[in-house]
Amino acid sequence: MVLEARRRAAECEVNDQVMFRTMDGSDIDSAFRQPFDVVCCFGSLFIWGMEEGLQRLVRLVTPGGVLAFSDLVFAKQPVDPQFLRRAGYSPNEFPTLDQLHQILDVIGWEIVQIWDAGDDEWQYYLEGTGKALDWYNTMHPGIVNPFVEAEREWASSLIETNRQWIQFIHAVARERR
Numbered sequence: 001m002v003l004e005a006r007r008r009a010a011e012c013e014v015n016d017q018v019m020f021r022t023m024d025g026s027d028i029d030s031a032f033r034q035p036f037d038v039v040c041c042f043g044s045l046f047i048w049g050m051e052e053g054l055q056r057l058v059r060l061v062t063p064g065g066v067l068a069f070s071d072l073v074f075a076k077q078p079v080d081p082q083f084l085r086r087a088g089y090s091p092n093e094f095p096t097l098d099q100l101h102q103i104l105d106v107i108g109w110e111i112v113q114i115w116d117a118g119d120d121e122w123q124y125y126l127e128g129t130g131k132a133l134d135w136y137n138t139m140h141p142g143i144v145n146p147f148v149e150a151e152r153e154w155a156s157s158l159i160e161t162n163r164q165w166i167q168f169i170h171a172v173a174r175e176r177r
Contacts, residue, residue: 001042028056035062041069050095051103058109063175067109070117070170073097079165087157087166088150097169110176117168125168126155 002020009015023031025047039060045053050071061067074094084091095103097114104110117125133148158166 028060032060035060035065037062037065039065039067041067041071043070043072045069045071050100054103054109055107058107058173058175061175065174066112067173068171069173070168073100073167073169075163075165075167080161083157083161083165087154094166097167100169100171104173105176108176109173111171111173114169114171117170122158122163122168126159129155 002022005018005020006015009018009020019036021031025041025044039057041053041057047053048056050073054067054069057067057069072094074096077096079089079091081091083089101111129151133151136145136148
């Protein structure tokens with residue numbers, strides 16, 4: 001993703017105005033000394049959990065800046081226990097959209113735009129997950145990784161339930177004024 005972002009930044013002639021960094025996301029508190037106008041986090045809030053992740057990320061945003069993020073949320077509560085078991089989720093792993101708004105409200109932020117991933121994006125996401133898992137297996141021949149198989153089961157469960165219990169959302173948030 002970073003390579004593609006750098007390519008596009010060069011194409012748009014803005015590569016001297018942006019910084020892309022590949023790193024362990026758990027290090028963000030110590031990795032950055034200055035805030036950014038725009039902070040993006042796409043599908044990685046699971047590193048900390050939604051609430052803690054959003055709290056960490058908003059600390060990196062300059063006053064008047066924005067946070068853009070994409071992640072999974074539960075489409076409704078309660079979630080089918082059979083789906084939770086099959087997908088490997090806990091009942092409180094993701095917030096609903098209402099809970100997401102409440103989390104941001106508590107930290108003084110608000111969503112200014114939110115939209116659900118369309119069918120094409122979901123298909124791309126799930127196909128990408130499958131390709132990443134296949135790539136992992138080719139890089140580690142003969143090694144059975146339970147995570148890889150759990151991810152395949154997760155993707156299958158999403159497809160079979162037609163995303164009834166999970167939404168993939170994109171959001172832009174800013175500090176409440």
